[in-house]
Amino acid sequence: DTEVTQTPKHLVMGMTNKKSLKCEQHMGHRAMYWYKQKAKKPPELMFVYSYEKLSINESVPSRFSPECPNSSLLNLHLHALQPEDSALYLCASSQQGMGQPQHFGDGTRLSIL
Amino acid sequence: GNSVTQMEGPVTLSEKAFLTINCTYTATGYPSLFWYVQYPGEGLQLLLKATKADDKGSNKGFEATYRKETTSFHLEKGSVQVSDSAVYFCALGSEYGNKLVFGAGTILRVKS
Numbered sequence: 001d002t003e004v005t006q007t008p009k010h011l012v013m014g015m016t017n018k019k020s021l022k023c024e025q026h027m028g029h030r031a032m033y034w035y036k037q038k039a040k041k042p043p044e045l046m047f048v049y050s051y052e053k054l055s056i057n058e059s060v061p062s063r064f065s066p067e068c069p070n071s072s073l074l075n076l077h078l079h080a081l082q083p084e085d086s087a088l089y090l091c092a093s094s095q096q097g098m099g100q101p102q103h104f105g106d107g108t109r110l111s112i113l
Numbered sequence: 114g115n116s117v118t119q120m121e122g123p124v125t126l127s128e129k130a131f132l133t134i135n136c137t138y139t140a141t142g143y144p145s146l147f148w149y150v151q152y153p154g155e156g157l158q159l160l161l162k163a164t165k166a167d168d169k170g171s172n173k174g175f176e177a178t179y180r181k182e183t184t185s186f187h188l189e190k191g192s193v194q195v196s197d198s199a200v201y202f203c204a205l206g207s208e209y210g211n212k213l214v215f216g217a218g219t220i221l222r223v224k225s
Contacts, residue, residue, distance in 0.1 A: 004156075031211045042202055042215035043157065050211065090156050099145030099164050099206045102213060104156035 003027055004105035006091050012111045015081060021108045023074040023091030032074045033102060034066060035090040043090055049074060050096065078110075086112045115140045119203050119216035126223050132190040134219045136177075136203035139184065145206035146170075146179055146186040147213070152199045160188075160201070195223045 004025045013019050023032065031050050035043035048056035049068040063085075065077040074091055088109055092102040120135040138146065145164045149157040161170030163179035163186065170177050175190045186203060203216040 006156075033211070040200075040218070040220075042218050045212060048211055056212070092157075094211060096211070100211070101145075101147055101159045101162050101206075102211075103159065104149075106154075106156040 004091055004093055004103055006105035006108050008108055010109045012113060014113050018079045020078065021076040021089055023105060024072055025093040026072055027093060029093035030071060030096050031094045032068060033092040034076050035092065037088040037090055081112045083112050086110055115205055115207060115214045117203050117205050117214055117216035119219050123220035123222055126193055128195055128223055128225050129192045132193045134188040134201055136186045136188065136216060137184050138186065138205050140205055147204040147206065148177055148188050149202040149204060150199045157202065193223045195225050197221060198223045
């Protein structure tokens with residue numbers, strides 16, 4: 001069982017829809033991450049939150065909008081996505097500081113019609 | 114910049130065979146090193162880690178030693194099982210900030 005919980009596990013949406021992905025952790029971690037993973041590829045970092053503030057945005061298109069309501073929750077709001085955005089979206093969390101391992105959820109499999 | 118190079122797969126082995134997956138890195142400073150495993154339909158799980166030169170990380174029969182002189186962190190297991198079939202990612206933790214740099218991943222297939 002993973003300690004980072006992501007919902008939903010699967011999501012199918014049209015290009016005009018608005019939806020949100022949710023992530024929750026109760027390990028007391030103060031850094032949280034969103035990654036995008038295409039099949040047979042390593043995860044690509046999208047966003048990093050540190051102490052509930054956005055610290056890294058890897059030039060992600062504005063149709064992806066992250067939100068960190070509190071230290072345990074991380075959301076990713078989706079709007080007007082493109083077919084190439086279909087992927088596995090992974091959330092992770094870690095302690096702050098150098099060399100801390102990240103703990104991943106099982107991801108949300110997103111399909112854009 | 115920092116980078117990680119993994120051996121290409123897929124690697125196909127028979128059950129009980131010896132496993133080595135090579136990983137080398139390029140980095141400034143003294144990064145932490147990790148191996149993650151991803152089973153089908155799941156997220157990444159931390160398999161093992163090492164934080165300084167000559168550290169050996171180990172877990173579930175897997176081992177890797179942080180070799181600064183050869184900038185390597187090869188993953189080994191003495192006797193693989195069918196249940197070890199997965200994708201294995203070597204990763205480097207940046208000395209600054211919270212980023213991980215991943216290798217391309219190696220698919221392991223174990224046959225019974």
